[in-house]
Amino acid sequence: MVTPLTASVTTDDSGPQPYTLVELAGEADVTDIKTLQAVLEAETGKRPGLLIIEMSALRYMDSAALQEILRAHVALQADGGRLALVSPHDTVARVLAMTEVDQVVPVYASVADATAR
Amino acid sequence: MIGKVAEPGSSGLWHAALFHRGAAEFESQACRFAEAAASAGAAVLVTGPASSLDRLRARLDGLGDLVTWADLAAGANPGRLISALARFADQHAGRAIWCIQQAAWPSRPAEELWEVLKHEALLNSALSGAPLRMLCPYDAGLPADLISCAEATHPVIAPAGRWQVSPSYGDAARGVVPAACEQPLPAPPADAWAVPYLDDLRPLRSLVSLRARAAGLAPHRASDLVIAVGELAANTLAHVRGAGTLTTWTTRAEIVCEVTDGGHITDPLAGQLLPDPAADDGGRGLWLVHQLCDLVQVRTGPWGTTIRVHMHLPAR
DSSP states (O other), rough: OOOOOOEEEEOOOOSOOOOEEEEEEEEEOOOHHHHHHHHHHHHTTTSSSEEEEEEEEEEOHHHHHHHHHHHHHHHHHHHOOOEEEEOOOOOHHHHHHTTGGTTTEESSSSHHHHHOO | OOOOOOOOOOOOOOOEEEEEHHHHHHHHHHHHHHHHHTTTTTTTEEEEOHHHHHHHHHTTTTGGEEEEEEEOOOSSOGGGGHHHHHHHHHHTSOOEEEEEEOOTOOOOSSHHHHHHHHHHHHHHTTTTTSSSEEEEEETTTTTTHHHHHHHHHHHHHETTSSSSEEETGGGGGGTOOOGGGOOOOOOOTTOOOOEEEOOOOHHHHHHHHHHHHTTTTHHHHHHHHHHHHHHHHHHHHHHOOOEEEEEEEEEEEEEEEEEEEHHHOOTTTSSSSSOOTOOOOOOHHHHHHHHOSSEEEEEETTTTTEEEEEEEEEOO
């Protein structure tokens, strides 16, 4: 099955921890890296205190896409914000674990867990 | 030439090939080595197939927690060993590390044994500063070309139970891989599938997934192969002008995927050391390939690059 990458962005300022939520779906690889890059650069540029990338509908992520996520992490940290990853699918979780990026960027089971910290 | 052989306690890497006749001779040497390690206060790592580890474990019972056992029986890609050794050294920072590295057991296929010897060459420079004492057993019954390559990739050898400087150890000190380790790959079989790719990688990954499942690979291993081939093909798109070609085939024992493109990988250690997890630069593709696949063969030069990855199929 061929599923291009889609990204949707929402913000939630209602709770004690306002956040921007980027929901990724499909397959993120080097061929559509500009889609991911554009979304993450635009959102990190707004300097949110917390940027959450929701990954449950992301079926595949290669190391080029992972690199964009790390860029977002570094950019947010430089501005005093933080990045959180939420519910990666098996394949994506495996890439995060084997590169040990999950030791650097926190991974949560749900958006509620990511905002509760 | 028989020169001075560095003794335990000296700083830096000590890397020795033990040529032995049969398992019993190896096991008695291995036990002496492990006991000497324990009395030196070193952390001990023993790698190898499970059957051998079980026999050594029974004999080294008294050493208890001093010894860490790493089962290499299944999926023991030699391209993971340098990072495993570096990780073990990190976990035991400040201590000497003694390692019995059984990686060249005689029943291994020749293509795996040559990758073991490539690893032996690379670790001389990759781990040169580590306080690491490596004992690498080679059964003297292995083919002569493998034995002479083991002599050329180990600064110290024990051809008859006594340590001596290896007369043929030379370029491998700088991590130069002997040409014997990188012989041309045999041609794919006539019934292999060959698919060019230039922009969209999703159909390529779908094909690998279908072929892997059809070959009988378990779902999580099929998914690993998809990730690995996806990374290899992504490297083509990121670094190379022009298309690449994926060729895939299945034998009784394994599924093989090969990616060929016009690139040239100049770092022989590429993918064998964990890239800094916090760094937002590249270099993770080949690392993932080595972690995911059972064997990785790289042939690269100014003419182009072929990377062949293997996944063992479950026994039927």
